[in-house]
Amino acid sequence: MEDIFVILAKDIQSYKNCFRLTDDPLINFQKLILPEEAKNGLKYSEVALESGADGEYLNDKKQIIINDLVKYLPRKLFTIYHELSHYLIYNVFDETLSAIHEYDVNAKDHQLIIENLCNFSAAEFLIDNSIVSICLENGLPKIDVIKSYIKNPNFSAPALIYKLINNISNDCVGIIVRNSFYRPISNQKELALISLDVPDQNLKSSYVEYSFNSRNFKYPVKRFNLVEVDGCINSNFETQADIAQGDDKFPFSNSRTMPCYVYGFYKENRFFSFLVAKRANYISEDQLLLI
Amino acid sequence: MMQINDRIRVLRKEKGLTLKQLASASGLSLPFLSEVERGESNPSLESLESIARGLSINIEELLIDTEIKTSGTIPPTLESAISSGKIPPDWAQTLKNIQHRGHQPQTEDDWITLYYSVRKVLE
Numbered sequence: 001m002e003d004i005f006v007i008l009a010k011d012i013q014s015y016k017n018c019f020r021l022t023d024d025p026l027i028n029f030q031k032l033i034l035p036e037e038a039k040n041g042l043k044y045s046e047v048a049l050e051s052g053a054d055g056e057y058l059n060d061k062k063q064i065i066i067n068d069l070v071k072y073l074p075r076k077l078f079t080i081y082h083e084l085s086h087y088l089i090y091n092v093f094d095e096t097l098s099a100i101h102e103y104d105v106n107a108k109d110h111q112l113i114i115e116n117l118c119n120f121s122a123a124e125f126l127i128d129n130s131i132v133s134i135c136l137e138n139g140l141p142k143i144d145v146i147k148s149y150i151k152n153p154n155f156s157a158p159a160l161i162y163k164l165i166n167n168i169s170n171d172c173v174g175i176i177v178r179n180s181f182y183r184p185i186s187n188q189k190e191l192a193l194i195s196l197d198v199p200d201q202n203l204k205s206s207y208v209e210y211s212f213n214s215r216n217f218k219y220p221v222k223r224f225n226l227v228e229v230d231g232c233i234n235s236n237f238e239t240q241a242d243i244a245q246g247d248d249k250f251p252f253s254n255s256r257t258m259p260c261y262v263y264g265f266y267k268e269n270r271f272f273s274f275l276v277a278k279r280a281n282y283i284s285e286d287q288l289l290l291i
Numbered sequence: 292m293m294q295i296n297d298r299i300r301v302l303r304k305e306k307g308l309t310l311k312q313l314a315s316a317s318g319l320s321l322p323f324l325s326e327v328e329r330g331e332s333n334p335s336l337e338s339l340e341s342i343a344r345g346l347s348i349n350i351e352e353l354l355i356d357t358e359i360k361t362s363g364t365i366p367p368t369l370e371s372a373i374s375s376g377k378i379p380p381d382w383a384q385t386l387k388n389i390q391h392r393g394h395q396p397q398t399e400d401d402w403i404t405l406y407y408s409v410r411k412v413l414e
Contacts (some may be wrong), residue, residue, distance in 0.1 A: 045412040051404050057390040058409065065412055086390045094321050098311035101300070101328055114390070243361060 004099045008117055011093035012124045025077055025126050042087055055079040058085040074156040078122050081159075085121035089114065101113070123162035131160065132167050143263065203208065295339075296330040298357045302346050303328075317345030335352060372399045378406045385409070 019032045034044055041062045049056070049067040054075065056065040064083040070076050089096055100113060135145050141164060150157040293301075303313050310328065314321040319341050326332035327342075334342065343350040365373075365383055369370060374376045377399070378386070386396075396402045 018365050045411055047408060049405075050410050051396065051401060051408060053391050055391075055404075056405075056409065058385060058413075059390065060385055061413065061414065065409065083390070090322050090325065094311055097325055098309045098314075098319055101310040101325065104300075118390075190363075 004096065004117070007099045008089075008096045008121060009124055010094045012121060015088065015092065016125070017252045026073070028125075029077075029080055030083065037087065040091065056082045059086065059090055062087060062091070074159075077126060077154075078156045078158050081122035081125045082118045085118040085127075086114070088121070089117060109143075119158070119162050125160040126156050126159035127163040132163060135160070135164055136167060139238050147263065185201065225252070252284055292356055292358045294330065295334070295354070295357045296328050299329050299342055299346075299354065301340045302348065302353065306346055308346070313342070313345045315345075316347075317341040317346070321357075322359045366396075366402075368397065372402045372406075375399075377403050382406060 019036075020026070021028045021032065034042065038044075043061070043063045044066070045063070046066045046068040047068050049065065052067075054067050054070055057063070058065070064080070064087065066076065066079055066083065070079065096117070100110070100117075101109075103113065125210075131149065135142055135149065146160065146164070149160055196249060303310070304383045306332070308316070310324055311321055313319075314324050319322070319338060323332065323338075324342075327334050327338070339349050339353060346353070365387055367382065369386060373380050373383055386402060386409070389405070389409070396405050
């Protein structure tokens with residue numbers, strides 16, 4: 001069966017070809033895509049979601065809800081296209097939806113596949129293919145080039161990262177970025193979430209929560225590293241034993257450590273980080289899970 | 292006894308059909324069949340007859356040793372919020388099927404907060 005990400009990319013390209021899209025993804029959504037899909041019942045609202053979610057999609061109502069409390073445009077754009085992708089996969093992208101049903105998975109796994117696909121779909125809408133070849137060399141990421149793109153105003157860092165994930169070589173098992181950051185509560189081992197979307201130019205370092213994704217991984221795993229602005233830490237990423245056990249859902253038969261590099265930097269007074277992990281030498285090609 | 296959605300998926304795969312092919316053969320929409328196979332929607336008798344036709348079997352063969360029950364599992368914390376009267380029962384499916392980006396509802400209070408947020412939009 002054809003790779004589901006390839007099928008999704010084809011569905012997206014066919015869809016984009018139906019519109020005269022501009023370089024502005026917000027204009028594309030507001031003026032082109034949403035009016036067209038509204039004819040098919042799609043609805044869009046922005047409200048303050050006190051739950052803290054960036055966005056919601058109600059499939060039975062064909063309703064996209066975006067959290068009005070998120071003001072940072074790149075983050076909002078990624079969420080808009082992520083939620084739009086939920087609608088498109090279930091209502092427009094027949095080939096992708098049909099392909100998803102070729103996997104014998106339970107309801108929870110189905111949800112995780114959909115979430116992963118919606119992230120990749122958002123990236124396909126937001127990032128042009130030409131950028132990929134600039135950011136990668138022989139399938140490996142060029143860190144300085146990636147950082148320079150991410151530092152562009154209104155440029156979506158997660159979109160770039162997810163786009164690159166789909167094109168990296170198997171020598172580099174994951175690139176992730178997430179910008180929730182934390183400080184330790186004094187005298188306690190827990191970490192307190194300090195902000196999600198607020199500029200803070202005085203923040204010099206942060207514990208960063210991140211998800212570890214590559215096209216061969218079905219599940220995100222979160223870990224915390226203390227990362228400094230304009231710093232790079234050389235760390236080890238250790239898979240959790242309880243998710244790395246045995247079966248065909250995970251790439252490792254038991255807990256493994258992999259060397260990784262976590263980069264921190266400022267953009268518009270906001271702290272960003274991303275991680276690059278290189279596959280450890282003892283993990284062979286055939287041990288990597290193929291979705 | 293097998294659930295009807297699992298039975299449909301098993302039979303479809305035995306016949307070597309993709310979901311898109313079954314949609315075409317049965318005359319039902321792909322999104323609807325996706326919901327049926329995921330257990331998110333209970334097919335009517337008419338839909339079951341269409342599915343059987345698409346699979347080139349009779350409906351008795353489709354229904355043998357299967358059961359049809361309320362679709363999907365409601366998370367316990369959502370169920371608790373409903374049974375305590377804080378969320379109307381008819382909101383259960385809508386809230387359960389919401390695709391979240393970011394924070395996922397964990398507690399009863401999370402579901403109640405989500406209910407009020409979504410209700411503002413839909414009403």
